[in-house]
Amino acid sequence: MTMPKVLVSDALSETAVQIFRDRGVEVDFEPKLGKDKEKLLSVIDKYDGLAIRSATKATxxxxAAAKNLKVIGRAGIGVDNVDIPAATAAGVVVMNTPYGNAITTAEHAIAMMFSLVRKIPQANKSTHQGKWEKSAFMGAEVFSKTLGVIGCGNIGAIVADRAIGLKMRVVAFDPFLNEERALELGVEKADLDTLLAKADIVTLHTPLTDQTRNILSRENIAKLKKGAYIVNCARGGLVDEEALKDALDEGHLAGAALDVYATEPAIEHPLFxxxxxxxxxxxxASTTEAQENVAIQVAEQMSDYLMRGAVSNALNSPSVTAEEAPRLKPFIALAEKLGLFAGQLTQTGLKKIEISFEGEVASLNTKPLTASVVAGVLKPMLAEVNVVNAPVVAKERGISVAETSRDDADSYDSVIRLKIVTEKQERTVSGTIFGSTPRIIEIKGVEMEAGFASHMLYATNEDKPGFIGTLGQTLGEAGVNIATFNLGRSGQGEGAIALVAVDEPLTDDVLEKVRALPHVKQATALSF
Incomplete structure (x- = not known):
């Protein structure tokens, strides 16, 4: 067998480079090459693997030039410098190391909090200048203060643990945090408005998604106590920076500590x-320990993939053997779409995910199918979740995942059934494969048959005459073209469901018009 060859084009540790060699992988260590795109383009076709940090841009x-490339490994969590769709289209697995820098990032948030409330950077500068301005740097204690943690996943949970050790009260907002997990962490679970009203200091630890962008908007910043502080060591774009500056200038906020910015590198910024x-x-993530950890992890993961076909922390590939792939492919697509369907409709604390495989699909390797369902459920709120880390992410949040299989399936050769249990409700959806195409066959106990489309409207309503026409007219007047219109009901005159595929994403204005229609109970835009 030809020895696989890896290019390390950024500054990874010598330990990581040696791991490649020890595991039978030939490696070229060129830590400055990643900054020279033309040279990278000229040599990349010689390699099976590319190990990078942030300097190399895998565009x-x-x-396209990497004709033999099989895997890209990013030492760290962020993959903004990797074109994942292009890699997926080329059959290149993209891996990252999402947990290697969790402690380091959490510690930085705590350090920033202390720096902020005790005015340490300002006092340091003044003292170095020979000034002795004790009265100018009056600070505040964190003891007995309330820390609001937005996003209580891996990093957020570590921050909460450190804050509790400082005798702070911790209030956490996370749609996927249930009461049992909150009790285990020792935090008070709250909705966002409650957190904003209670917190003396707010720290953010959530990924940047459509749902979390500007989660600290002008409106939400105004809900904070007068004299509160904000710490953001997560992602730029979570805080409305213009609104933050105004709140500081007006004296509504006492201060802010920022490690991330909407545009980076932030050479100039209105808050500087x-x-x-x-x-x-x-x-x-900038500590010696964290950089060493993620470098070692990426070397181990890439070596395992190139030498044994094992896939870990892949962002674009499930853990599937070559023999299983053809049979599993359509069911993986169905599993993820069912999860996305349920996840986009889940707004409250998620407690349990139950998955049932019935018929022929039950005889397959269902582990990647379960991971695909869980990833789909979590992805609307957690952009960085994937089929590999989804089970770990669910476990961290105290979400139980139950899987059952049975050999027979009513009316269909194969069925995947999904039930989501939250703190307030249960939701079910089932699907099957027609030919090689995923289809929905049941929603909340209501039988219906519908395909998945890029953009869809999900509406629940009372089964009353004229509703279909009114809904169609409303969408038509808004310039929304209907591709397919699928209906189901629990009984005559009872609850009904409409699942409508449309050509373009639905705007908030259109959704509000639909929600205002008589007999409509719920209207949600879905995307797949």
Missing amino acids: ADVI GHPGVVATPHLG
Whole structure:
């Protein structure tokens, strides 16, 4: 067998480079090559693997030139420098190391909090200048203060643990945090408005998604206590930076500590130089220990994949053997779409995911199918979740995942049934494969048959005459073209469901018009 060859084009540790060699992988260590795109393009076709940090840009043209490339390994969590769709189209597995820098990032958030409330950077600068301005830097204690943690996953949970050790009260907002997990962590679970009203300090630990973008909007910043502080070591874009500056200037907020920014590198920024702001240049993961951990992890993962076909922390590939892949492919698509369907309709604390495989699908390797369902459920709120880390992410949040199989299936050769249990309700959806196409066959006990489309409207309503026409007219007047219109009902005159495929994403204005229609109980835009 030809020895696989890996290019390390960024500064990974010598330990990581040696791991490749020890596991039978030939490696070229060129830590400055990643910054020279033309040279990278000229040599990349010689390699089976590319190990990078953030300096190397694995763009579509780089991937196109890499004729033999099988895997890209990112030492760290962020993959903004990798064109994942291009890699997927080329059959290149993209891996990251999502947990290697969790402690380091959490510690940086705590350090930023202390720097902020005790005015340490300002006092340091003043003292170095020979000034002795004790009265100018009056600080505050964190003891007995309330810390609001937005996003209580891996990093957020570590921050909460450290804060509890400082004798702080911790209030957490996370749609996927249930009461049992909150009790285990020792935090008070709350909705966002409650957290904002209670918190003396707010720290963010959530990925940047459509749902979390500007989660600290102008409106939400105004809900904070007068004199509160904000710490953001997660992602730029979570805080409305203009609104933050206004709140600081007006004295509504006492200060803010920022490690991340909407645009990076942030060479210039309206908050730089502000007396109430502590700023660092995205240092959350910048410790010797964290950099060593993620480098070792990526070397181990890439070696295992190239030498044994094992896939770990892949962002675009489930753990499936070559023999299983053809049979599993359509069911993986169905599993993820069922999960996405339920996840986009889940707004409250998720407690349990139950999956049932019935008929022929029950005889397959269902582990990647279960992971695909869970990833689909979590993805609307957690952008970085994938089929590999989804079970771990669910476990961290105290979400139980139950899987059952039975050999027979009513009316269909194969059926996947999904039930979501939240703190307030249960939701079910089932699907099957027609030919090779995923289809929905049941929603909340209501039988219906519908395909998945890129953009869809999900509406529940009372089964009353004229509803279909009114809904169609409303969408038509808004310029929305209907591709397919599928209906189901629990009984005559009872609850009904409409699942409508449309050509373009639905705007908030259109959704509000649909929700205002007589007999409509719920209207939600879905995307697949």
